[in-house]
Amino acid sequence: MSRSQSKASDSAVASTGVIATAHDVARLAGVSQSAVSRAFTQGASISSKMRRKVLNAASELGYRPNVLARALITRRSKIVGLTMGNVENPLFPLVLDKLSTRLSEQGFRLLLFTAKINAQVDKQIEEFLRYRVDAIILLSTVMSSWLADECHKAGIPVILFNRTVKRLGGMCGVTSDNDRGGREIGRHLLEAGYKRFAFMAGYEDSSTSQMREHGFTESLKEASVPAPIRVIGDFTHAGAVRAARELLSLKKRPDAIFCANDQMACATVDVARYEFGLEPGKDVGIVGFDDIPMASWPSFSLTTYSQPIDEMAVKTVDFIAHLGKKAPHRQMVVPGKLIVRSSTR
């Protein structure tokens, strides 16, 4: 009594930590606990009178079904695990948003781990497995093929978002058409009259970077133009600054640079303009990939290849939501779109 008085100034309602259970609701409503469960279960056979009785008692007690307990029985946690590398890339918050929104609509929740770009996230995946997630999405992260097997054995689908691997194992991948993107960018630069080309890769073992490069190189080859000079920017701003300096310091410096993502292209624009006095578009063509919001800002005005992250998210979630219903394609590729702005002429 004196305790509750001394705390009264802090808050009107004391924190009890007591949470109503289905049993409490059943007792108050004068029905069985099964009935309470049915009132909260989609499509359970229950009379509307009974449901109303239960719902009234439930709201009186502030009852909320414990989904952890439900998950134990149904063996569906409705949780999707997601690991995100490269937090620095503005594309990923957008991807996260799309995925989160669409997953919510389908009744799924997102359990998130952040990591370093391209990091091996076995530790986090193990944790997902302990939480009995219904699916796993990898964003710019990597897992061992041993663990991929474990996931497969456990019946947990793994989706590589914006990436793929040679040996998919039990996994599947969702990407935009990176090869075609690189190709269209190459053709665009050729038509614009650029002569000496460079490609700024993400990192060596990124399928995304590789395929963009492949398409680009092929388009140049078709025009009998020498292969592009090649540098590596790590998919980061800092890495791209280094790589751009290297490129622009060459005696025979390139007059067009295709960066494997917008983040690196923005850095390259800054280096060109403020360190070398070169005006993007005029003195040097700079192209990115992704079409992040920043790409359209006047400071960058980046020619780029727009990634259809909306559609990619839809495909990803549809795959997860229709688990087992239909055998999906292992590798889903969604077309993107070339966006020409003033960072190229």
Next chain:
Amino acid sequence: MSRSQSKASDSAVASTGVIATAHDVARLAGVSQSAVSRAFTQGASISSKMRRKVLNAASELGYRPNVLARALITRRSKIVGLTMGNVENPLFPLVLDKLSTRLSEQGFRLLLFTAKINAQVDKQIEEFLRYRVDAIILLSTVMSSWLADECHKAGIPVILFNRTVKRLGGMCGVTSDNDRGGREIGRHLLEAGYKRFAFMAGYEDSSTSQMREHGFTESLKEASVPAPIRVIGDFTHAGAVRAARELLSLKKRPDAIFCANDQMACATVDVARYEFGLEPGKDVGIVGFDDIPMASWPSFSLTTYSQPIDEMAVKTVDFIAHLGKKAPHRQMVVPGKLIVRSSTR
């Protein structure tokens, strides 16, 4: 048999969906199921011989404790719910990363919902409650005071990150010293000799924006300088572009603009430079708040107030991890630091 053969080309190991339980491990190891549990429980009384026996059997079966079942009994899900508004602000991925990393270290997982900036997220909070989260973090989102009460009653702490409210109810807030930040920015601009000031607010009912504005206005008042012109930029790029155009079109246009965050300040730099031909720093002083990575890029080179998100994340997680141990401050304020760059003279 014929089925497994027809699938053989797809993967070496068939997806069985069968997951080992503590019972399976117990049987294989020839011990009780309790022993298995103890082998996986921190500080449980178990001989090392027994533990080894269990662990061997467990690894043979690929056993992973079901933390959902554990959560049911311990009443600790080790899940923290987080709602994030304003996905567009580059500060938030960083915040997410810090929180995620530190929470992981303390054995907590992040259940994430994204939302619109300043959105009311009662729906998502209800979902957190059904998942029996151990704590809730709100990032640029808002919940009804009724639900805040519900959380309090259920013993679930709610932390407002980078925000506060007048009536905290059962909640608590973690912010940087916004008032002081605004004040230091005001003094810096005065010293630099700027004369006509403007403030670009986030939105009306944001404590963050209000306190930054308050400090700013106070510092001008102390110098007997008229109150700043005031516009609203919604904390977004698009909103800031509109607001900046409005400001710079005035007959008596301001020569110094303090934007309530860096995101808006970057937009203001672009509008000033590319639409009005004004060079930031020289023709017009532009200041932000946060010190996002972009702020240091040459294109923006933003004078700003660095938010100590590292420390803020630490305080947040410490609070969550020490649940109940000690009564924390309801409102935690961490000092930041003025960073002067060339967007002001």
Next chain:
DNA sequence: CTGAAAGCGCTTACAG
């Protein structure tokens, strides 16, 4: 230190 047993809060056959 170890095991048998109860129980966390639910869902779901199984009878009625």
Next chain:
DNA sequence: CTGAAAGCGCTTACAG
């Protein structure tokens, strides 16, 4: 449609 009962996969007193 409804209830009693079994059970999801664990943890944790309780004896020994």
